[in-house]
Amino acid sequence: MSRLKTIEWAGNAVRIVDQTCLPAKLCYEDITTVEVMFEAIRALRVRGAPAIGIAAGFGMYLAVREFPETGSVRDFLTLFEKNIDYLAGARPTAVNLSWALQRVKTRIAGLAEKETSASLKRAVFDEAQAMLEEDRASGRAIGEHGFGLLKDCETILTHCNAGGLATAEFGTALAPVYVAAERNKKLHVYSDETRPLLQGSRITAFELKAAGIPVTVLCDNAAASLLRKKTVDAVIVGADRIASNGDVANKIGTYGLALAARAAQVPFYVAAPLSTFDPSLATGNEIPIEERDDAEVTCGFGRRTAPEGVDVYNPAFDVTPHDLVTALITEKGVLRPPYGEAIRKALQG
């Protein structure tokens, strides 16, 4: 049993875990063209903001690697730009996708004047590989800091998938669990199934089971009474965006979970890299909340579960006010209230 490698360079191809097969089976897919990478991102075969960014980086390498060694820099850049635009359209709303493409673009822009097309090609690969390694390092650092917080815990509860399958390897909320396992401390993880898309039961349970970590799945609505029974030592979740005051946007259901943790006097931790913090937002009230397709709720399992034509409320995220958050776990350490000051310092340092 070991941690899954969500995405990696496998000599001649990008190897991904095809997440649409989970939990029925574990399929790896070797991707050798940018067109197949586009489709893998679009169809959620690779998902999770950090993983999508890395996939886009390697996708750019796949797009240019057949460019002739003797070709001109100008022709290289034409091909490069065309594919930047192409990949950006795979999931137009995924911020990390455009962030990663921008990063590759900036790297190439800084080199183009004085380089050959061969060295530019290499630079695209190196940038993708760098993003992957930075993500791993950031995950490990979050894991180490989080492990410090959880070292007296035996049982934790998480929501959605903020694990290795959303990133290159360690994840955010699950990173401390993996670090603990390396040190022969097996935390028992309760995983909310996380309606409507069931990332908790499909993906979190799968990756923990694959890593030999004990995991129990429950419906989201059973978490509050589980916490009330005092059988969970801590709640730990990821984040999609964190405002300057520490308000946290994360997968729908996180706020209710934070209320239940507070009522049971169980610590509520949020694990996220500093790239998740948005200093342009004063509070969580300013974070836009995406509402998604009705069909995720009314026939999300291939069968109709609500009457035809019924109205649906299906927000993808909610906002947990900072006063319900015990600590924020970042790659630069654990941030405690008052969050305004702690976040400012972490982002500056």
Next chain:
Amino acid sequence: MSRLKTIEWAGNAVRIVDQTCLPAKLCYEDITTVEVMFEAIRALRVRGAPAIGIAAGFGMYLAVREFPETGSVRDFLTLFEKNIDYLAGARPTAVNLSWALQRVKTRIAGLAEKETSASLKRAVFDEAQAMLEEDRASGRAIGEHGFGLLKDCETILTHCNAGGLATAEFGTALAPVYVAAERNKKLHVYSDETRPLLQGSRITAFELKAAGIPVTVLCDNAAASLLRKKTVDAVIVGADRIASNGDVANKIGTYGLALAARAAQVPFYVAAPLSTFDPSLATGNEIPIEERDDAEVTCGFGRRTAPEGVDVYNPAFDVTPHDLVTALITEKGVLRPPYGEAIRKALQG
């Protein structure tokens, strides 16, 4: 558009709404034999504690109605007893089933000495019909008292199905909504889908839509953030058992919803007939909580949604402590804290 008749006597048969067809279609089934009634209860074609009790009562009439008018009382009683035992096995854990059978039995025991088999047969029918009518009357009374509480509300939120389809017609939590509709006040109802069995999206949404009442379905985990937005004026749910101190056992997820209502300062009402109160229990801690089959969580939609062999926590109910309950709505009126005294008086009066 009108309220559905969950169960009624249709001249020569018991007509039920077959709830296993919901929400795809509305099917009525005319049941003419006790064997088919047994199977309808066992397979959840008729469900909800009060409705099951009524179904069992009419099932007993179906069992004896072909008994010859000239037959002996002794032979009648043999047939009667055999079928009491038979029906009790349809869902051995449903308290209302044995309660209803006991009630029919007591009625017959009080008569047997001096009656003919023809009049005993009639008494079985009358008792079933009486249970149905009492349930309707109790639902209407709960509806009237609840309407008084909700008369300034525009939008309410409910969980699971404590509507007409769990009873003869009005339901408990939804009874005030139906009474309001009769008076041309259309409350907008948010209905939690209620994992794992989705009674909220399959059944509550269906019966409200059929009655022309506006309804919006949401995943259970979206209720807390909806409440935080202050767009809901009250939460109203049913109950499976209420202890002497007002602690409420109800469908899993009710406790988390009560916490979210409290955080948003939204009133949290519980509607239930007095037969739901259990004076033998001092607090909710003594209420046994049924844990159900893993498969409801891991493949409840005909498709596997969690890895094979994963552990599952699947309690069917939770307990909401009385201090989170704003009021209890019964057929004898609205009970307010301190509940110990209010409940004692209502049960005595």
